[in-house]
Amino acid sequence: MSRSTFSYIRSGCAFLWRALDTGRRAVLNLLFLFVLIVLGYAIFGGGAKPLQSKTTLVLNLKGQLVEQSSGNARDALLTSVRGGENHKMMQLRDVLSVLETAAKDPEITGAVLLTDEMEGGGQAMLREVAAGLERFKASGKPVVAWGSSYDQRQYLLAAHASEVYLHPMGVVMLEGFGRYRNYYRDALDKLGVTVNLLRVGTYKSFGEPYIANGPSPAATEAEAYLNNALWASYTGDIEKARKLPEGLVMKTINDLPAQVAAVNGDLAKLTLSAKLVDGLKTKDEVREMMIKRGALDTEGKSFRQISFDDYLARVRPKFTGDAVGVIVAQGEISDGSTGPGAIGGDSTSKLIRAAREDDHIKAVVLRVDSPGGSAFASELIRRELELTRAAGKPVVVSMGNVAASGGYWISMSSDEVIADPNTITGSIGVFAILPTADKVIDKLGIHTAGQPTTWLGDASNPLRPLDPRFGQVIQGSINHVYAEFTGRAAKARKTTPEKIDAVAQGRVWTGAQAKERGLVDTLGSYGDALKSAAKRAKLTDYRVVYIERETSKFDRLVEMVGGSAARAVAQSVAQTLGAQLKVGVTASTGLPPNAAVGIVNDLGWLSEVSAARKPFTAITHCLCESP
Numbered sequence: 001m002s003r004s005t006f007s008y009i010r011s012g013c014a015f016l017w018r019a020l021d022t023g024r025r026a027v028l029n030l031l032f033l034f035v036l037i038v039l040g041y042a043i044f045g046g047g048a049k050p051l052q053s054k055t056t057l058v059l060n061l062k063g064q065l066v067e068q069s070s071g072n073a074r075d076a077l078l079t080s081v082r083g084g085e086n087h088k089m090m091q092l093r094d095v096l097s098v099l100e101t102a103a104k105d106p107e108i109t110g111a112v113l114l115t116d117e118m119e120g121g122g123q124a125m126l127r128e129v130a131a132g133l134e135r136f137k138a139s140g141k142p143v144v145a146w147g148s149s150y151d152q153r154q155y156l157l158a159a160h161a162s163e164v165y166l167h168p169m170g171v172v173m174l175e176g177f178g179r180y181r182n183y184y185r186d187a188l189d190k191l192g193v194t195v196n197l198l199r200v201g202t203y204k205s206f207g208e209p210y211i212a213n214g215p216s217p218a219a220t221e222a223e224a225y226l227n228n229a230l231w232a233s234y235t236g237d238i239e240k241a242r243k244l245p246e247g248l249v250m251k252t253i254n255d256l257p258a259q260v261a262a263v264n265g266d267l268a269k270l271t272l273s274a275k276l277v278d279g280l281k282t283k284d285e286v287r288e289m290m291i292k293r294g295a296l297d298t299e300g301k302s303f304r305q306i307s308f309d310d311y312l313a314r315v316r317p318k319f320t321g322d323a324v325g326v327i328v329a330q331g332e333i334s335d336g337s338t339g340p341g342a343i344g345g346d347s348t349s350k351l352i353r354a355a356r357e358d359d360h361i362k363a364v365v366l367r368v369d370s371p372g373g374s375a376f377a378s379e380l381i382r383r384e385l386e387l388t389r390a391a392g393k394p395v396v397v398s399m400g401n402v403a404a405s406g407g408y409w410i411s412m413s414s415d416e417v418i419a420d421p422n423t424i425t426g427s428i429g430v431f432a433i434l435p436t437a438d439k440v441i442d443k444l445g446i447h448t449a450g451q452p453t454t455w456l457g458d459a460s461n462p463l464r465p466l467d468p469r470f471g472q473v474i475q476g477s478i479n480h481v482y483a484e485f486t487g488r489a490a491k492a493r494k495t496t497p498e499k500i501d502a503v504a505q506g507r508v509w510t511g512a513q514a515k516e517r518g519l520v521d522t523l524g525s526y527g528d529a530l531k532s533a534a535k536r537a538k539l540t541d542y543r544v545v546y547i548e549r550e551t552s553k554f555d556r557l558v559e560m561v562g563g564s565a566a567r568a569v570a571q572s573v574a575q576t577l578g579a580q581l582k583v584g585v586t587a588s589t590g591l592p593p594n595a596a597v598g599i600v601n602d603l604g605w606l607s608e609v610s611a612a613r614k615p616f617t618a619i620t621h622c623l624c625e626s627p
Contacts, residue, residue, distance in 0.1 A: 051107035054295040056305045057098070059143075060114045061157075063088040065095070065121025065129070067369045067400055068328040068548075070341030090118075092125050092400075092526070093546070094312055099132040101315050103139040111136060112290065112305070113145040113161050115154035122369070122401025122626030123230060124420035124511075126156050128526055130237070133160040146286045149173065155276075156234065159241040165286055166277040171267040174249060177234070177627040178227040182602055185213045192439030196466045198475045200482035201429025201506025206621050209602060210433070222507050226424065229510045230627060233422055244275060318543035324533045325361035327351050327547045329381070332621070333373030333406045340548055343370055343410075345377025351547045352384035356391050361545060363394040363537035365529050366414065371625065372406025375430060375481050375618040382488070385413040394536035398529035399423040399520065401626035404508055408519075409485060409620055412492040415536060418529045419511030419520040426514055427622035428489060429506025430482045432474050438465045481618040493518055508624050 069089045102108045113133070121129075133143055137160075145161035147154060149170040158164050166172065188195060188210065197207040205219035215223070235249040252259065252274050263269045268280050281289070290303040297304050331342040338344035355361050366385065372378070385395050397403075397411040399419035404427035411417055419425060441448070441463055448463050459470040483497070486504055490497045495518060503509075503517045514520045522528070534542050 051105070051306065052295070052304055053107055054109050054304055055107050056290060056294055056303055057102045057108050057111040057311055058114065058305045058307050059095075059098075059111055060117070060308055061090060061095070062117040062119075063090055064119045065090050065092060065125050066341065067092055067125070067330040067367055068341050070339065088119075092121075092128060095129055095308075096132050096526075097315050098308060098312050099129075099136045102311060103136045103141065108141065108306075109294065110142045110144070112286070113143055113158060115145070115147050115150065115158060118154055118157075120151075120153045123156075123234070123422040124399070124401045124626065125369075126153060127237070127420055127422060129157055130160045130241075131525060133157065137162060144286065144290070146281065146283060148283075152234070156238065159238045159276075163279075164242075164277045165279050165281045166268055166271060167282060168268050168280040170271075170280075172271045172276050174238075174253060176253070177231045178223065181209060181215070182599060183209045183213045183215075184602065185211060192437065192443055194436045194439065194465070196434040196436065196471060197431060198434070198471065198478050199429065199431035199506070200478055201431075201504065203508070204427070204429035204431050204506025206619070207431055207433050210435075226508055226510060226513075226624075227627070229513060230422055233510075233512075242275065248274065321360075321541065321543050322537075322539055323361050323543045323545040324363050324365060324530055324537070324539070325355040325358065325545050325547045326365045326367055326530075327355060328367045328369075329407070329410060330367075330369045330400075333370055333377045333381075333410070335374050335377045343373070343377070343381070345374060345380040347549065349380050349384045351549070352381065352388060355547045356384075356388040356393060361393070361547075362539055362542070363396070363533035364388055365396050365398055365533050366411070367398045367400060367526065367529075368403040368407050368411055369400035370407035370410070371402050371404055372409070372427065372621040373619065375406065375409070375485075375620045378406040378409035378620055379484075381410040382413045385410070389413060389415065394533055396529045396533040396536070398526050399425055399511060400526070402622070402624060404622040404624055405429065405506075406620035407622075408489075412488050414492075416522060416529075416532055417520040418522045418524045418532065419514060420525065421510060421512040421523050422626075423511035423514075424508055424622075424624050424626055425511060426503070426509040426519060427506055427620075427624065428485055428500065428504035430478050430485060430618050430620055432478055432618060434460070434462075434466055434471075434474070436462050436464065436466055438463055478618055481620075485620065489519075506622075508622055 066089050069091055102111065137143055142162040143160070144163045144165070145158035146165045146167075147158060147170065148167040150158055150166070150172045152174050155172050155174065195207070195210040197211050199207065202218050203222045205216065205222075208216060208219060236246070238244070239246055239248060259270055260267065263273070271277055272280055287302055293303075295304040296302075327348070329343050329348060331338075333343045333345070335345050337347035337350075339347075352364070352366075355364050364385075389395050395414045397414040397417045399407075399411065399417065400423065402424045403411055403419065404425050408425055408428060438448075446463075448461070450458065452458055455467065455469060458464070459467050486497045486500045489504070490500045493500065499518075503519065509517065509519065511520060511523060515523055522532075530544060534540075
């Protein structure tokens with residue numbers, strides 16, 4: 001074949017490639033233009049229709065109540081387009097914003113609270129929402145709650161409604177706080193795994209499930225003291241909201257078998273007789289009741305209403321003026337960078353620096369919901385807050401469900417620490433955990449050998465027994481970190497390390513108990529923290545800005561047209577690996593799936609610690625969660 005023939009073929013292929021590339025770009029540009037047109041229409045031309053009078057806000061709360069969603073707007077939009085469920089997370093800020101705005105909206109005459117699909121939330125956050133419901137009622141607008149049944153988290157909100165209705169076959173399940181925990185000492189011994197736990201703090205019980213077959217007396221004492229206080233607060237709140245005699249909830253629980261027998265097993269009837277609800281109604285009966293009280297919708301099939309998500313999309317934040325910057329610190333604290341809904345030493349520090357360097361942000365609120373984690377990452381975050389204060393910007397910490405151990409560490413550099421009475425905090429203690437599997441490989445006939453240049457070489461090898469000298473070094477390091485922890489806490493609280501040590505030792509406290517012991521400044525809400533920060537910065541008219549990781553242009557466009565609703569991303573029940581482990585444990589042991597999940601999580605954490613191979617890592621984490 002001649003050279004000219006090859007030249008023609010090459011030219012033809014080049015032309016075809018250019019044509020395909022041009023076509024591809026044209027299609028992508030047209031698609032992008034279409035998206036811009038749709039978004040532009042939503043922003044400027046297709047805004048929400050004005051609400052009609054006598055509209056009822058339907059608070060159909062779905063999913064887990066969180067401080068910050070872990071997804072982004074793009075993920076949420078794609079999930080919605082694919083027909084996926086879009087309500088697995090509700091941000092506390094969104095619920096409070098909807099309640100606050102609706103309370104002032106003359107077209108909203110009341111609300112219906114539906115909690116069937118609400119998957120829970122911690123006590124401090126639930127109390128924030130309950131307070132929001134009370135403010136909504138104080139504006140003269142009633143709240144009607146309905147549920148097919150209520151668990152105790154759902155009921156905490158329902159109890160604050162003006163009227164509470166239950167399905168005739170439903171039940172209100174008030175069980176109390178506290179849980180049974182799994183302990184793995186015998187199981188690990190059978191496997192040949194040795195867990196070396198090094199710690200400071202009599203009550204630092206995080207590692208106990210791996211070294212014992214039951215809780216220590218100190219752990220039992222601390223947990224009972226904490227849970228009893230939380231439960232007393234919970235029952236007192238319900239009894240006050242429902243105007244019930246003091247002690248009625250506990251009396252009902254204690255007498256439950258006899259009371260169930262007296263009503264022939266009709267739990268709904270028992271709930272009504274205990275005055276936990278105002279009536280037994282099906283959902284359609286509640287609908288008919290609301291139609292009579294309000295107005296028919298355009299189709300004449302239900303009452304005039306607007307859903308939580310639709311109303312949220314109408315709420316527009318302020319974009320100009322001086323601001324209080326809010327940084328959410330939610331989840332375990334780890335080294336490096338993380339995405340939204342988690343705390344990374346580097347990534348969270350970066351957010352704090354961004355707030356410090358933003359001239360429009362005059363004060364910072366750190367909203368904490370964390371059981372702790374890496375001591376090093378916690379110190380990075382604390383230091384950035386210290387620098388922010390040094391730059392002249394007030395810092396106020398607002399403690400949510402949990403602000404314990406590392407969560408308390410990051411709270412220490414602030415002008416004021418505000419906790420909910422039911423916040424779980426404290427747990428000032430440190431530990432390190434070093435699992436070794438030398439007995440496992442010995443059973444398998446595997447042996448290790450080598451000639452390191454020093455005894456420290458490969459000392460953290462999990463396939464060899466722990467060298468006592470190495471354990472001594474790690475314990476010394478842990479002791480030093482604890483001294484740093486208590487010393488910094490003493491400086492922050494304007495007291496002595498000895499007084500901090502007396503209330504530290506890894507022990508957890510409620511927010512109210514912590515206030516009595518000088519570990520927090522004030523008992524209050526998230527809103528109180530915003531007001532305090534603004535007052536310290538001498539702001540009278542201000543906006544609230546959430547400092548979050550930088551988003552793409554696409555995400556920002558979606559945010560402008562109701563991204564708060566879009567962020568309610570459908571979350572998988574478990575990550576792929578976790579699901580596989582769950583199936584494996586269930587199949588091999590015959591355990592129920594829920595029990596298998598707990599074991600997978602516990603042993604998975606131990607495996608992660610072993611795989612990290614960071615023997616000098618001090619961990620400031622509490623074995624605690626909000627009930």
